[in-house]
Amino acid sequence: MPAPTIREKLAILADAAKYDASCASSGADKRNSLKSGGIGSTEATGICHAYAPDGRCISLLKILLTNFCIYDCAYCINRSSSNVRRARFAVDEVVKLTLDFYRRNYIEGLFLSSGVIRSPDETMAEMVEVARRLRLEHSFGGYIHLKTIPEASQELIEQAGLYADRLSINVELPTDEGVMRLAPEKRPQTIRRSMAGLREKLEAAAEPTLRTKKRPRFAPGGQSTQMIVGADATPDATILKTSARLYGSYRLRRVYYSAFSPIPDSSAALPSMKPPLMREHRLYQADWMMRFYGFDQREILAGRPDGMLDLAIDPKLAWALDHRATFPVDVNRAPRELLLRVPGLGTKAVKRILASRVHRRLRLEDVGRVCQSIAAVRPFIVAEGWSPGGTLDSERLRETVAPKAKQLELF
């Protein structure tokens, strides 16, 4: 077979990378190219430069350095037993592609991952070299996210943190048993220790040194991780418990949930079905409840004996329907924590309510102006001139506030 062209390699190595859900280009320190005279900048929020028809944003050039891999993880298109076509980029090819795309404003930067070839250190060293050349030889100021190989040496991780904005290590699956069954060569303990190591370095870099005011740079965008959902029978309750543990233990910016997707050359060990997209969506909503709405992970699924989130309605609404005694909440008096529990009120709406009510009593139409849908909120609040009356106790409340069944088609 002739050596593949750049275009063929790109097709193979982008296809190989697309099952990783992470796309964020946020959280980096603010920088631009005015001084360096190069190209690239990062500001408060990342930019999604395109969207694929799968609804996912395309922010970074997300590719693998190579899809040759010595690991044999059943869920992965690149596992060593897969018959997928293999390719390998040279370091300079990735550098050039990144710069060519960036100059045309297609991307925010690079998300580089790799199959592990020969040894974790050799592979990690090549990834670090891509980042180093971009930063030092091309004055590239765009976003760089490097996937970190758990077994790689500490020196390489430190260098990775020096050039990258974000590092991530995938926990792969929500339980250790799952990892051992489906990714037999991986060691959950090694993955955890690597995440702990990243947290140590991130915290050390966050403390100003005494001698110079300058802090050692280490991945200012922090670390994130991903787990695959639906490749085994783990219930949502366990998944969320794992997330809560990961957020608490390793100060992650994000936990990504990736609905297990069929892959072109699949393993017999896994279910062959459409990815559970609605379940993935509900998990993100539940994750949001933990991170922004002050819910404890145990509360979210308290009303669900099977430990699974209700696919038909969002988990915040489900919680409210199960805890009607908490409502109605008086928008003119209730504390922030309680307002955040009202279905249909997001953090921004709550902020606006709190700021407005200092100056005037809020009526239902006032609330309507700061939230997406007053119909969803109405049964759960009291406002000037408004009380939901018996609505809250109605058996039909769920039908009133739940979205019509058509959304289920997504699943």
Next chain:
Amino acid sequence: MAIAAASKGTRHTVRLASQTDFAGWRDAARTLALQGVDPSDVSWTIDGNDAVDLFASPTAIANLPPVPATAELRVPRRFVDLAEAVICHSDPARFGFLYRILWRLQREPHLLSVATDPDVRRLEEMEKSVRRDIHKMRAFVRFRRIADEAGERFVAWFEPAHFIVERNAPFFVRRFTGMRWTILTPQATADWDGTNLAIGPGASKADAPAEDAAEELWRTYFRSIFNPARLKVKAMAAEMPKKYWRNLPEASLIPDLIAGAEKSAREMIERMPTMPAPHHQTVQAKHWKNRPEETQTNGADAASIAELRQAAAGCRRCPLWRDATQTVFGEGPENARVVFVGEQPGDQEDIAGKPFVGPAGRLFDAIIEDAGIERATTYVTNAVKHFKFEPRGKRRIHARPNAGEIQACRWWIGHELKLIKPDLVVALGATAAQSLLGKAVPITKMRGQTVTREDGLEVFLTVHPSYLLRLPDDAKAAERGRFLADMLAVKKLMA
């Protein structure tokens, strides 16, 4: 800017220099507000664009009386920020609307905090719309590379919804400093020659280059990164509205990708699993066959602390390993004469994999140093070797190990003591005492005492140093003194 009025109480017309003439608007609005001119009496128009304003009277030229130099007009900083953005909005009514807000602000200084007010809501919506347009321009501008006499240049054609080119241009300067580039739009052109930014008149699509070879690579990427099994067209269209598609090189692929998605996904699902790839066996044999398995021993025949530590790394004697990062084993010389036993590793110990490195550990180090005990000669360990906690957002709250967990972990502490054979063991806190003595003891009552175990081992009892950390400052000093006294007693017992 020029303000014209027929007479007092009649209409005034303000002519602004351009669509985004913020300075002109501000000067006029300031004058009008100080003169108390009602918003409904003002018309706003752009120079040479009179048709926009039907109420403008060409004969109305009498100026307002001058504003006294001492007159002051105060507005919140946030209003200025919002107005600067909203002036870029395409709504022709924006100038008058902004003046109305300014007018209301003089009477209701807190107006902007009332997010539920219809005017404030509209103002915020307009600002959001401008911000979104700015964001989408940053996202969807697509440069095409051309070669000219001075080297390479990047040119883009873009159609914004609002008058944002000038406001947005500095972003492109910050990002593409090292390139020469031009962004053409129907309303204005931004051009960066590597040193200077110039804003020029609008252009047409025909002025932009037709194509760029890199677009074929970009389309390849777009096609390959798409997962047909996850088709979500609405989600895509919500973030990348169709109106932008005509200027996006990748958008031409979208209809075919959508049309073929169902079939590709079905094929992936239906395709039978294949035989492992030919090189798989070679890879397995080379990399994994001779991999040393983690020792599954229980450590009973460990001949050294190092061997014991290795065995404990895989400990499953109780469920605490599930949530912890790692086993945190004891540390110190194997011939130590004294062993300090704490409760369990904390957050930092769990992360570092070493005992006594957190706040309590540092306090402990400082106090034993004061007591003249050299930490390097002592062995420090914990009664329970995995961190037990409850996650709370971005932190972990320490949870007390229960009797079962303490009991399960006595296995390790027993073997540690068997290998080290110290003269004295110091139990720091109730958990350590319970582990060492096999039963719960009232630690505050027995503090400072030495208990001799059945096997002859001397166990000195005191509190855990983390107890000191939780006290208020005045009590802390006194308790630190008591703990130091205990350590001095330990030092004496060691002699």
